[in-house]
Amino acid sequence: LLAADGSTRPTIFAEMSALAASTGAVNLGQGFPDVDGPDAVKRAAIQAIADGHNQYPPGSGIAPLRAAVAGHQQRYYGLEVDPDTEVLITTGATEALAATVLALAGPGDEVLTLEPFYDSYAAVIALAGARHTTAPLSPGADGFRLDQAALRAAFTDRTRLVILNTPHNPTGAVLTRAELELVAQLATAHDAIVVTDEVYEHLVFDSATHVPVATLPGMADRTLTISSAGKTFSFTGWKIGWISGPAPLVEAVRTVKQFLTYVSGAPFQPAIAVALADDDSDTWVRGLAASLSARRDLLCNGLERAGFAVVRPQGTYFVVADGAPLGFDDGAALCRRLPELAGVVGVPVSAFTRAGSPADVALRSTVRFTFVKRESVLREAVDRLGALR
Numbered sequence: 001l002l003a004a005d006g007s008t009r010p011t012i013f014a015e016m017s018a019l020a021a022s023t024g025a026v027n028l029g030q031g032f033p034d035v036d037g038p039d040a041v042k043r044a045a046i047q048a049i050a051d052g053h054n055q056y057p058p059g060s061g062i063a064p065l066r067a068a069v070a071g072h073q074q075r076y077y078g079l080e081v082d083p084d085t086e087v088l089i090t091t092g093a094t095e096a097l098a099a100t101v102l103a104l105a106g107p108g109d110e111v112l113t114l115e116p117f118y119d120s121y122a123a124v125i126a127l128a129g130a131r132h133t134t135a136p137l138s139p140g141a142d143g144f145r146l147d148q149a150a151l152r153a154a155f156t157d158r159t160r161l162v163i164l165n166t167p168h169n170p171t172g173a174v175l176t177r178a179e180l181e182l183v184a185q186l187a188t189a190h191d192a193i194v195v196t197d198e199v200y201e202h203l204v205f206d207s208a209t210h211v212p213v214a215t216l217p218g219m220a221d222r223t224l225t226i227s228s229a230g231k232t233f234s235f236t237g238w239k240i241g242w243i244s245g246p247a248p249l250v251e252a253v254r255t256v257k258q259f260l261t262y263v264s265g266a267p268f269q270p271a272i273a274v275a276l277a278d279d280d281s282d283t284w285v286r287g288l289a290a291s292l293s294a295r296r297d298l299l300c301n302g303l304e305r306a307g308f309a310v311v312r313p314q315g316t317y318f319v320v321a322d323g324a325p326l327g328f329d330d331g332a333a334l335c336r337r338l339p340e341l342a343g344v345v346g347v348p349v350s351a352f353t354r355a356g357s358p359a360d361v362a363l364r365s366t367v368r369f370t371f372v373k374r375e376s377v378l379r380e381a382v383d384r385l386g387a388l389r
């Protein structure tokens, strides 16, 4: 199934990180921070190992972490979820997505995503044997926005799942309440379940506000919400994620999850439980968002000086930059040559599109760069990119 989808090759992130390592280029490809999360949370994990949290945790995740996830949803968004039946701890958001699609979609079903889309969505939809349909996000003066007519047209009576992602990788778009209301209205009319990937929920800038689709009227009943400690606390390697939503849907996801990894992250679960429930880490996360917003400006301004056209992101770690003004009309070709031309690595946006789709054609000359790197690293990258002029 994955071969048919073209997904047997290494992921674009692995390929580009290997290229950065072999050429000594500055790696602005794969999105992972070069500074770890809070020391107190690291100490909590070390303490958990010392205290003997080293065997299989419970299948749904340890109770304090499920309670902390429920508390987080309540505190930030006013969402009431039952930690015992409506929360499942997963091996990162990746497993939550995979188990959800495998549990809820199959042959004959359509799974609708935004396009561009995070690469694992296409792979797990293929694994489930379902059909992948998309609605494009298009660049404009106020960032990448959902094309409403295309969204309406993408819904059919076979649409079983709609996978949203806000804040959005790779475009940095934060979906507006109006955009989400239209999705909600269409999903309800077609009786589709909404799966919302909110791993960048706290990484929003300027006046943008993250609106969880589960908070819209009537939507909590048909929405599964996914997030992860990787992005919120800069511990991407710990792979602690979670999903919350209606008990029968969470149970279906748990059924699949138990045969994927069963469980994971025994000592990391109590550490993230501490992080999610703690005022100091709320402060830490706000500081991360503020510093990321400054780093976004540093990279966007530098890309513009180097000659790229940039759509400024409202959230996430990523900016989409267009090489066309510099004479590069193929982002994938540019990414392969960028280490030699400028000593920098990015990821072509075509890694997040389907070959030949309208979004693929529209974004052909674009490259995604990450700004979740130290300022000195970003300055070095920006200096190097000046060589492209």
Ligand code: PMP
Pocket: 031, 091, 092, 093, 094, 095, 118, 165, 168, 169, 197, 199, 227, 228, 229, 230, 231, 236, 239, 240, 241
């Ligand atoms: N969804 C999106 C949109 C992502 O960017 C990522 C990767 N960072 C993931 C899911 C996977 O998250 P995790 O590392 O928690 O599996």
Ligand code: GLN
Pocket: 011, 013, 014, 029, 030, 031, 032, 169
């Ligand atoms: N989510 C990260 C990105 O988009 C990478 C995660 C991965 O390598 N699978 O860059």
